Amino acid sequence: MMDVSLPSRLEGIADKLNGPNTLGNSPAFWAAFAAGMVLMLAYPLVQGSYAAGQFSLFLVYGLLALSLSLIWGYTGILSFGQVAFFGVAGYTYAIVSLNLGGAFGQTVALPIAVAVATVSAFVLGYFMFYGGVRDVYVAILTLVVTLVLETFMAQTAGAEWAIGSVQLGGFNGIPGIQNFALGVGGASISLSGSGFYWFVLAVLLLTYLGARMLVNGKYGYALVAIREDEERTAMLGYNVKKVKLAVFTLSGALAGFSGVLYATWGNYMDPSVFTITFATIPIVWVTLGGRESLLGAIFGTIIIERLRLWFSVNASEFAIVFVGVILMTSVLLLPRGILPGIRDIYVFVDEHGVGEGIDRGRETVQARVRTLLDSVGVDVSETKTPTGSEEVTE
């Protein structure tokens, strides 16, 4: 292995990163990706530490979105429970780090919190997949678990609900969580603002590249195959239950890591992470960005969260309504999500030219809008058909 030259070793890594299960594999993609990374890295220098601190929340959420893309987009299992693992890890981190105190306490709390989320995902996944729970029932069950956690954590007000010296605090949650830190005593680093931003960016980058290797590797085919046809895949010798459990557990761990970063970002944990609104938001991110695209999931998250922030400042009561409108519009125009949509357009224009691309785009938009209006009972067909009302009732 030692005599392998660097270029060929890099090629080996590139081989693992690229494959049929990710959208961008071309040198052009990687060039754009590198340019994007440079911009991301420079963001704190241009916008300042405060803005970087704000933006780092989107990257934390990006990690949560990535976990959902793996389990839902690639494996076809819609999990409403990603926020449950996110919240469980956040709470665990708060309890452990505040009990132990100091940077050392936080350093110990990180693996414990991720481990608790991982084990929770494993246990829930085991009972679901080995118990024969499938399809929409997985979504229902994971949502129920999340809502039960909300109800439970919301009633933990009062002195009797304390673990060690930490009060769980009911609706108010646990305040006073320290900024993210690693190390012992004097040899520790505490991250906030730009430092935290760069750290989360690095975590997200590594997780993204790791996830690319996973989905383009030997396991990737198994994931996509399970999504496409579970029975066929089992009958080709794949241990479907085991693969599903492994991916569910992994995505629970990623969601947990994201939850820890969230707790240190906001310096508090409260039961709002287990609400149905928050449980739905990751699905919105991933749907918007393109659930079968890892990068799309992160893209969708940043877009939605940036808009939510803007709306909450400028028109707070309508924020979630606007998000809903954006989601509807994007699903209508780019049903597979923004990034896969852009890629489809790029491929089409590349093959057929810009003019035809514009024509095709106009036709598609018209057809989709007409279908939508038709489905809500608005008659827009150019040639009036007397049977229009009957079609609607179908």
Added chain:
Amino acid sequence: MSIPEDINVRQKPAVAATGGSTETILATKQLTKKFGGLTATDNVDFSVDRGELRCLIGPNGAGKSTLLELITGQLSPTEGDIYFDGHDLTDMEPHERMDAGISVKFQSPHIYESLSVEQNLRVPLQRTDRDIEAVLERTLDRIALGEKADEPASDLSHGEKQRLEIGMAITIDPKFMILDEPVAGMSVDETSDIAELIQSLHDDGMTFLVVEHDMEFVRKISKQVTVLNQGSILRQGPIEEIEADEEVRRIYLGENA
């Protein structure tokens, strides 16, 4: 559901050879499957010899699909056992049965529509330690889809989809292939393509169990036929005898001929 102590399944095939040089590869013992009050498979002792090409026929509701699904592990029997090539399959998960050497082509094409033809074949190959590229090329050649290797599987015709699924099923190097109505809904040309494919695999030593309604196709590919009726084996034997049998004619072939 425990392994009967008197049968040493690891040492020898569960059922003794039926005579001559033939050897049983698959055997069911008093296999029964009940759905509530309905007995879909009733105390069936069924066996297939190694290298045989057996067809399973019978009227709708005779229990053909149930028997297949019991063998593949999609269903668990109410009573009875299934032995295959020295293994007791009865409590095995479907994927373990595939590892033991069984492979199946479902009735309606189950392929990965969003993947290309080649990727469809890669899915099963990924987990085998076979030489992926070589097997891929040979399989594409065998199912005559080499020219369409890069096309999305969703663009294939019905017959091509069926061939692709057979291709996927053979990439895991099975000893025993189950085909559930492989020519249902196919044109005459497509049917004879499938017949040729099955024949060539059979010539290479593959054992087949084929459920089929198309008697012309059965005549073409098979010598041995088992007739199921109301969950039990009605007749078993060479195709000529079966077709001449009065009771078989009355309950099944009559409506078909």
